[in-house]
Amino acid sequence: MANTNQHPEQIARDKIDQLLQQAGWAVQAKNKVNLNASQGVAVREYQTDVGPADYVLFVKRKPVGIIEAKREKEGHHLTMVEEQSTQYAHAKLKHLNHDPLPFVYESTGTLTRFTNYHDPKPRGRRVFGFYTPQTLTQWLEDYRKSGKTLRGNLLDMPTLNTAGLRPAQIVAINNLETSFKENRPKALIQMATGAGKTFTAATFIYRLLKHANAQRVLFLVDTKNLGEQAEQEFMKFQPRDDNRKFTELYNVQRLSSSHIAPDNQVYISTIQRLYSILKGQELDESAELDHPNESTWLQNQLQNKAPMPVVYNPKLPLEMFDFIVVDECHRSIYNLWKQVLDYFDAFLVGLTATPDKRTFGFFNENVVSEYTYEQSVVDGVNVPYDVYLIETEVSQKGATIEAGWQVDRRDKLTRRTRWQQEDEDTIYTKNNLDKKVVNPSQIRHIIREFKRALQKDIFPKRYDDQGEYQVPKTLIFAKTDSHADDIIKMVREEFGEGNDFCKKVTYKAQEDPKSVLNRFRNNYYPRIAVTVDMIATGTDVKPLEVLLFMRDVKSRNYFEQMKGRGTRTVGDDALKQVSSAAQHKTHFVIVDAVGATKSKKTDSRPLERKRSVATKDLLGAVAMGASDEDLFLSLANRLVRLNGQLSPTEAEGVLEHSGGKSLPQMTKELLAAYDSDTIDTAAQALMQSQGLPSLEMAREQAQAQLIETAGSTFNGELNEYLENVRREHEQIIDHINLDQVTKAEWDTSSTDRAQAMVQDFSQYMADHKDEIEALSIYYDQPHQRRHITEKMVKEVLAALKADKPTLAPLVVWEAYTALEKVKGSRPEKELTALVALLRRITGLDSVLTAYDKTVDRNFQDWVFKRHSGSSPKFNEEQMQWLRMLKDHVATSLYVDIDDLDYSPFDAKGGRGKMQKLFGNQIQAIIEELNEALVA
Template identity: 50%
Template sequence: MTPEAKARQLIDDKLAQAGWIVQDYKRFDPGAGPGIAVREYPTDTGPADYVLFVDRTAVGVIEAKRDEAGENITIAEQQTARYANATLKWRKDNTPLPFLFEATGQIIRFTDGRDPAPRSREIFHFFTPARIAEWRAQPDTLRRRLAERMPELPTRDLRDCQVGAVTGLETSLAANRPRALIHMATGAGKTFTAITSAYRLLKFGGAKRILFLVDTRNLGKQAHQEFMAYTPPDDARKFTELYNVQRLASPNIDPHAQVCISTIQRMYSILSGEPIDDSAEDVSLNELQQTGKQQKLLRYNPAVPVETFDVIVIDECHRSIYNLWKQVLDYFDAFLIGLTATPDKRTLGFFNQNIVAEYTYEQSVADGVNVTYDVYVIDTEITTKGGRLEAREWVDHRHRLTRRKRWAETEDDIVYTGQQLDRAVVNPNQIRLVIQEMKRAVESSIFPGRRETPKTLIFAKTDSHADDIIQIVREVYGQGNAFCKKVTYKSEEDPDSVLASFRNDYHPRIAVTVDMIATGTDVKPLEVLLFMRDVRSRGYYEQMKGRGVRSLDADGLQRVSASADGAKERFVLIDAVGVETSLKTESRPLEKLPTVALASLLQGVAIGHRDDDTVLSLANRLLRLAKHLAPKAQARIAALAGGVTVGALGKALIEATNPDAIVQHALATAQANGITRDEDSLTAAELQAARDARVAAACRPFDNPDLREAIENARRDHEQLIDHINPDQIIYTGFSEQAEQEAKQVIQRFADYIAQHKDEIEALSFFYQQPYRRRALTFEMIEDLHERLRSPPLLLTTERLWGAYARVQASHVAGAERKRQLTDLIALVRFAIGLDSELRPFSDQVDKRFQAWIFRHNAQRTTSFTAEQTEWLRLMKDHLATSGCITRDDFDLPGLSAKGGLQKAWAVLGNELDGLMDEMNVELVA
C-alpha cells in the first residue's frame, strides 16, 4: 500500500470507531445512519477527500494526508478551507461548512469555523456524529460564548485572590488559550474558586460537562462535599441541586452528569479498560514509581468519546500529570485548568507559561489567610548514621504485612543506614527518643503553658511504621487509645470519621498518617507537624507542609485546644529526618531571627539593618502581633504610622522583598531614566538598587521612635513573663514604710499630671468647668484618659491608683477589695481634685446621687414617676454607672435593647426622655 492509502485506511478506521459510516461517493447512501463520511465528494474546486454529513446535511470536510506530512499538516488548512467554501455537487445551501479537519493516520487537527478567530487544535480522535449534530444545533460555539457571553463576576463572599483567579481564568478562556494555571497558596480556597468557575461555565458558558481531577480518593470525597455545600451568588439552591455531580467509583460515566469527580488513575482505568484496585486511589501519584508494565498507550474508547468533557480542572496539578497519566489529559478535547500551591518549571511548561492568577504563600500570610511556621530540628545518632547488628544476635523478626513476630538469631552482621530505618530495620529506641524529645520541646519551649497537647500530625513512612509510632506515642504520653490514632486508608476505624474527630473534637490530640491527609485535606487546628519520613518531591513536601498553614480564629482554636491564648498565629514543623535540608523548599519560614527581640528588630531597621532575615523576621512579628491587638491598640499604632495598620506594615515589608516586584521596580526605574531594559538584561547593581529602594520605603515608618515604642508597648501588654524558677513564700504581711512612700509618689504623679493637663484632655477639663457649661462626659473621653495614664512612663492603672490611695488614706477609701471598672477613673479624678471627700466606686456614687435625684423629682412633680418609669430610669442609671454617660445611641446596646430599646423608653417617658438624660449626665456624674 502507498503511504496515502495506509493513511486513508487508518482514517477510515478512526471514523468508524467514532460512529461514522464511511462510503464512496458513488455508493453514497445518506439514509444509512445519522453520520456519513463520503470519500472523494465532488466540489467545484475538485473532489474533497471526505465530506461529513449529519442527518443528511453536509457539515464538514476532512483533508487527508500521508503520515510523513504530519509535521507540516497545518499547511493543509488552506486546502481544507477551500473545500469548505466550495460548491458541493447537489447541495443547495452554499454556506461554508463549519467543521474542518486535517488528518493523517496518526494526527488529527480540527477547526470550528464558527469560533471567533477560528484556530485549529490537535485532537486525539474524531468527534461522534451526535456531538457534531449537537454543536450544529447551537446558535453559538462554546468558545464564542466564553468570549462574548460571560457576565461580570459577583464578588460577594469571594476573597480578592479568588476574584483575580476567576476573572483571570475567564480572560484566558475568552482568548481561547487551551491551558491555564491558577497558582494559589494552600488555604486560599482553590477548590471554592474552581467550583465558582465551574458554575459560571455551566450556566453562562453552556459547557456540557466538566471533569474535576483529584490526586487521591479522599480528596475526591472532600471536593464532592464542597460542591454539595456551594451556594452560588445568584441562586438560593446548592450546586448539586442545580447540576448533577458524580463522584466516579465505577467504569461508567453518568450521561446526565455535568460534573464528574475522579482520580486520574480511575479515569485511566475507564479509558484503558484495565481494572483498578481501589487502594491505587489512596496514594498520591507523587509517591508512585512508574513501572515498565504501566507503559500501555491509551486507545480510543467509543464509550467515552474525546468530546465527553469541555473543561478539565486538575486539582493539585504537580508532577503526577507528566508521566503515564498525561495520556488522560491528551485524550480529551477540553480546556485544561491547573490548580496548585506549588508550581515548578515543569508545571509552568505544561500550562504554556499561562499563569492566570498567582497568590503566593507569603502573600497569604500577609493577608491573614495562612500563618507562618517555624522549624524545630531533632537529630539522633541512629537517624543520621544508622546502626549495626552483630551476627548471632537474638532479635525479633517481624513480617511486614501480618506483623507476626518470631524470636531468632541474625545470620550475618547487618549494617543499616538511616534511610533503611522502618523499612528494612525498625529501631523502637529511635522512635521513642524522637517522640520523647518532641513532647519535651513542645511542652517546654514551643508551646509552653498549654494544658493540652496541641493538635499534632505525624508523617510516617508506611502503615507498619505508623503502628509503631502510635504505640510509642501512647506510652510516652501516658495516654489511652483515643489520644493518638492512625488516619490512613488501611486503618481499622473509618478514616473519614477519625479525620472528622481530629479536626473538630478534643480527641485525638495526635494523628499519624502516611498519605491520606498529606495533601489537600483541611485540618485548621493543626499546630505541630512531625516529619518521621523524608519526601522525594519538593512539591509534595510543600503540600505536606500546607496541612499546618491554615489560619484559625481564637474561638475555633480554643474549641479543640482550650488553653490556647488566642488565634492560631503559627505552626511548628519538627524535622526528625532531615527533610528540611534534604531538598530546597519553595516557601520559607518568614521568621529568620527567632531569638532577636522585637524591640531590637525595630531598632535595627531604623538604624539601617535591612537584610532579608531582619526585614522578614520583623514582618512576621508584626503579622503575629496584629492577630492579638485590641482595636484601641490597633488604632493607636495606625495613628502614629500615618493610618497604616500593624498588619499592613508587616505586609509591606514582605512585598518589598518580593523578587518579581523588585524586577518590575528596576525596569520602571530604567525606563524613567531613558534606558531600555528587559528582565534578562538587568544588572545585579540595578536589582540591588531596586530592592534597597523598596525596602527603604517599607522601613521608613519605623524611623518614628514613637511608633517603635507604641509597637513594643503593645507587644508587652500582650505578653506576660511567667517565672517558673523562683519560688515564693510569705515573710511579713502589712504595709511597709517603703511601700507607703511608693504609694505617695504614685498619688503625687497622678495629681501633677491632672494639674498639668487639665486644659488639654477633655475628660479632665470636664471636671474643671462650671456645671452649667458642662457637656456629657463620653466613654471615649474616659478611655483616652485611661490610656494616657496607663502608658509609659506613668504606668498609672486604675488598680494601682486605687491601691495607692487605700494604703495612704485608708479611712477615706471604700471598695478597695472590689474589681475595678473603667468608670472608677471618674471617682479617682473627683477625689484627687477635691470634688469628693471620700473615694468610693463610681457605681456607688451614682446610686447615691440617683436616689437623691429621683426623690427631688418626685417631690416637684404633680404625680410621681410610675413604677414602669422608675424601672426605666434605673436601667439608664445602671448604664451610666458603667459608661459615664447615657445617649440615645446607647439604647441599641444589649442591656437596653433587650428591654425594648429607644422605642419603648420613649413610650414610657415620652417627651421628657431627652431632658432626663441630660440631667442624669450632669448630676449623677459631676
C-alpha cells in the same frame, strides 16, 4: 492488520474510515451515496468545483464539513495544508447549494487536526479523532440560535462579581477568563494551600455554565478523598447572583462506577477511574486511595510489554467535556495519565500549590495566577510557621550492633519477631533507621523530648481549666506503616495516655481512616495522629498546630504539600471546640526530628510508583520486556534502596550475575530511559550519525535504544540472586544502643524570622507615629500616657491589621520570646499585648513585659508611696476596691468614673460604694491610678 502492500494514502484512509465509524459516522463511496443511512454520513471523493474532496461530512442530509486526508509521514505537515482544506470547505459541492462548510479536518488517521470556522479567529487544534454527528448537530443548532460558538461566548463573559472573593481568587478568575478569550488551550492556577482553590474553581465553573453555555465540565482529582472533598465544596457553594446552591442549579455527579449519566453538567472523577472507563476495564477501588504516581492498579499492566494506550471509546466521546479542571495537577499530568488528558478536546485548567518545571511546561507556561504561601500569610489567608529542631545522637550518627549481642529481628510485613545472636558487627547510619534497623530508644527520646518541648518551649500556656496540659493537635509523619506503629506505641507510653489519645491515619489502619480523620478534625480525641501518606497532602485539618517530621522528604513539592497541612487558618470558636485551652491560631510549628527542613530538596517526583507490586514481580516484568515508565522508575527506586544495604560480598555477586553491571549502573540505565535530557542528547547524536529526518523520530529511536539497554540486563538468574539478597535484609530491633537527645531548640532560621518580624513591627510603628494619636503619645509625649484610652489603642490595632496582618500583636509577642527573656505570660487580649509591645519598642521597658505585670508593679509602688507618706493608709475594704480598679486598668488600659456603673464594680455597689469608701477623693484617686499604673 493493514496490508503492507497497500499504498500509503490508502492506509491512511483505512485508518480514517475506522475512526469515523467509531464516532458514529456511516462511511460511503461517492457512487453509493445514501444520506438516509445515518444521522452522519461521510462521503469519500465527493466532487467540488475545485476537484474531489477526500471526505465530505453530511449531518441530517446537509453538508457540514470536510476531511483532507494525508499520508502518515506527512503528519508533521498538516498545518501546511490548512489552506487546501479551507479551499475545499469554501468550494461548491456538486448538485448542492450551500454556505461554506464550518467544520474542517486534516488527518493522517494517526494525527488529526480540526478547525471550527464558526469560531472567532478560527484556529486549528490537534484532536484525538472525530466528533460524533450528534455533537456537530448540537453545535450547528446552538450557532443558529445565538450566532456564537463556545469560544464566541467566552468573549462576552460579564464582569465578575467580586463580593465574597479574596483578592487572589479575583485575580485568578479574571486572568483565567482572559486566557479563555485568547483561546489558550491550557492554563495553570498556582494558589497556596488554604487559599481556596476549589472554591475558586466552583466560581469560574458556575460562570462557564451560566454565561458561556458550557455543556459539561470535568473536575479531575487523583484520590477518592479529594473527589469527596470537591463534591462537598460544590454542594456548599452558593453563587452571589442566585439564592440556590450550585447543586440545585446544576447536576453534579461524582463517578463511583463506569456509568456516566449524560444529563449532568459537572463530573468529578479520579484520573484512574477515567482511564479505566476509556479502557473498558473494571477499576480496583484501592487504585483511588493512592496518588496516581503511587497507584497499585497499574500492576495489571505488567503482563504487557508496554501499557496499552487509550483508544477511542464511543461511550465517552472526545468532545464529552468542554473544560477539564485538574486538581493537584503537579502530580497527575504525566506518563500513563497524560493519555487521558490528551484524549479529550477540552480547555485544561490546572490547580496546584506547588508546580515544578514539568508542570509549567505541560501548561504551555500559561500561568494565569501565582499566589504563593508567603503572599497568603501576608494577606492573613494562612498562618506563618516556626521550626523547632530535635536531634539525638543515634539520629545523627547511627550506631553499631556488636557481634555476640542477642537482638530481635522483625519481619516488616507480619511484625513477627525472633531472637538471634549476631555473628558480626552491624554498623547502621541514620539513613538505615526504621528501615534496616529500628532503635526504640531513638524513637522514645524524640517523643519524650517532644513532650517536654511542647510544655516548656513550643506552646507552654496550654493548660485547661483543671490545670492539665492540653497537647495541641499534632500530626506526625512516619516513614512506613511499621514505623507509624512504633511511634504510636511510644507516644501513648511517654504521654501516659490511652488508645484514643494517638491514632494511626493510613490506608492500612484497621480502623476506618476516614472516621479517625473526622474525629481528629472535629473532636477532642485523638490529640495526635500518625500518618505515612494519607493526610500528607490535600486533606484539610484546620485546628492542626504542630507537624512532627520523623521522616525526611526529598521532593520539594511533596514537602510543601506536607507543610501545607498546618497552614490553614481557623476561627477562634472552631479552635476552642477541639482545643479548649487555645485562644487563637496565630502560627503553627514544624518540629523537625530528622533534618527535613535542612535536607536538599529537588523538584523530582517520587520514583516509587508501584508500592504494592513485589520487587520480584518488577524484576520479572522487566526481564520479560515490559518497559512502561512507572515500572522502570519503581524498579530503579528498589535497586537504590537495596544498594544501600549490600555487603561487599553481595555487591560482587551482583557483578557476577549481571555481566559486570553494578546496581548503581543498572539504576542509572533505568532512569536514563525516561530522562528527557538523556533522550535529547542521544537523539542529537543519532540525527548526526544516521541523518534522520526529524528530531521526533530521533527521540523515538534513542529512547527505544535506552529502554533496550536498561532492560537487557535483567534475566532469571540475576533476578533470583537479587531477590535472595533482598530477603536477607530484615529489620533489626536495636534494644541495646540507648539514645540521648543532643539538641532541642528553635531553628536559627526561626530566630532570623523573629528578628525580622520585630524589626518590621518597630519600623511600622515609627513610620506611623505622626498619624495615629496613641503612637504620637508613646513616642513624643510619654508623660501623656495616662490619657491613652482603649479606643485610641484600638485605632493602632485596626491600622496594623489593615496594613500588616502578619504583624499581629500576639504573633510579634512570640517573636520576642525567641529573642529575649520575656517577663510574664503571653496576654490573652491583643490590646494589652499591643500596649506591652509599644512600651518595649519606645524604651519604656527594657525587656518585653506583660502589661498586667507592669500594672501590678506600678500599683505596689503607688500604694507603698501613699502609705509611707503623709497620706492616710487605705483600709482593707478600700484596698479590695483599689485592686478591682487596678485589674480593670490591666485589661482595659484606663479607668473612668463611668466604668463604676458596670461589671465588676456594679456587683460591689458601684459608684455609690466607692463614694462611700473614698468620699470626695473619688475623682482624684481615679486620676492618680490612671497616671501611676501606666508609668
